[in-house]
Amino acid sequence: MDITTAKLVCFSPTGTTRAVLEGFARGFAPETTELVDITRPDVRARPLRLADGEMLVIGVPVYMGRVPALLGDWLAALEGNGAPAVCVAVYGNREYEDALLELKDIVSDRGCVPVAGAAYIGEHSFSNEETASLGRPDTSDMAHAEAFGAKVREKLQGIASLDEVGELKVPGVHPYGGRTELWDVDFIAVDRELCTQCGLCAEVCPVEAIDAQDGTIIDEKKCITCCACIKSCPEGARSIKPGPVKDAQGRINSLFTVRKEPELFL
Template identity: 60%
Template sequence: MEIESVKLVYFSPTGTTKAVVQGIANGINPDITELIDITRPDARKQPLQISENELLVIGVPVYMGRVPALLNEWLNAIQAHNTPTVCVVVYGNRVYDNALLELKNTVTKCGCTPIACAAYIGEHSFSNSETPTAEGRPDKYDLNHAEAFGQKIHEKLQSVSSISRVSDVNVPGNYPYGGVTELWTVDFIAVSDECSQCGTCAEACPVGAVDAENSRMIDIEKCITCCACIKSCPQNARSMKPGLVKEASVRLHTLYSQRKEPEFFI
C-alpha cells in the first residue's frame, strides 16, 4: 500500500522519545514527514486528525508502567480512519509493564490500525551524574535498531495492498492494566544561586509547572517529576533535594543497572 506522508507524534520532555521516533522515521524514509510535538501544554489543545493514506508513528514515555495519564484526553480525541499506526513506548531501563498494550488499545479505539509496536530504552528521568540509569540512551545501537525497525515497517507496508490485509500485532501486557497512574506530589527540586532566571526550565516544562517569571517557583500539583527542568538548565543550577525522588534514583541505579535492549513486534 502507498503512504502519502508520515506523521511523527511524540511526548518527550527530555528528548529521548523524540530521538527514537525520528530514528524509526529514518528507516521508513518517507517523502513527506510532519513532526507533531505534544510535549508542551499548548500543543495538546488541538486534536489530531489523520487519514488512512497517512502513517502515524506515535511515541510516549512510560510512567510507572503506564501511558502518562496527562496524555489520556489528547490520545482519546485522535480522529483516525483505518490509519496505519506504529506505537512506541520508551522506558528508563526498568520495565514497560502494560504501557505498550495500553497505547495500542487506546489508539485502536480512535480508528487507528496498529501495524507495528516497539519498546525502547531512554535515560531515566531520575538519572543523574551521581546515580545514572540508562545514561546516554537511546545510544547509537538503539538508534540503529530503530532505523532497522523503520525499514521493516516500510517493507510491511509495501507487502500489502490495503490496510485491511494487515494482521493484528500482539504485544506483551495485561488488561485491566493495573498499577498506579497518579504521580507523586512532591517538592523535590533544589535551585542554587547559579540560577540566572534565563527561563530555559520554564520553557522545557511540559505542564507549565515552572513559573516563567521566577523559576524558583514550582507548582508541585502540576509537576510530573520528569526532571526536564533539571536536565535542561544551562547553569546546572537545579538538582534533586533529599527525599522520595532522590531515593528512587538511588534504587533505580542500584536495581536496574543491567542493560536492557529494545523490542519490536511486527
C-alpha cells in the same frame, strides 16, 4: 500499500522519545515527515485527524508502567480514520509493563490500525552518572530504530490493504497494572547562586508548573516529575533534593543495572 506521510507524535520532555521516532522516520523514509510534539500544552490543545496515505507513529515515555495520564484528553480526541499506526514506548531501563499494550489499545479505539510496536530505552528522568540508562538512546539504539522503520515500510509495501494485517500482539495484561496518579512532591532543589533566571526551565516544562519570571517557584500539584527542567538547566542550578524521588533514583541505580535492549513487535 503506499504511505506518503508519517505523522510523528511524541510526548518527550527530555527528548529521548522524540529521538527514537526521528530515527524510525529515517529508516521508513516517507515522502513527508510531520512532527507533532505534544509535549507543549498549546500543541495538546489541537486534535489530530489522520487522512488517506498517512501513518501515525506515536511514542510516549512510560510513567510508572503506564501511558502518561495527562495525555488522556488529547488521545481521546484523536481521529484515526483507519490509518496504520506504529506504537512506541520508551522506558528508563526498568520495565515498560503494560504501557505499550495500553497505547496500542488507545489508538485502536480511536480508529487506527496498529501494524507494529516497539519498546526502546531512554535515559531515565531520575538519572545521574550512576544510572544504567544514561545517554540512551545511544548510537546502537538509533541504528535499531532506523532498521525498525525499514522493516515497517517493507511490511506495508508487501500488502494491498490493512485488511491483510492481523491483530498486533504486544506484551501486557488486562486490566492494566502500574499507576496513573502523579506524585505530588517537593523534590527540586534550586541553587539561587547559580540560577540566572534565564527562564529555560519554565520554557521546557510540559505542564507549565514553573513560574516564567522566577524559576524557583514551582507548582508541585502540576509537576509530573519529568525532570526536564533539571536536565535542561545550562547552569546546573537544579537538582533532586533528598526525599522520595531521590530514594527512587537510588533504587533505579542499584536494582536495574543490566543493560536492556529494544524490542520489536511486527
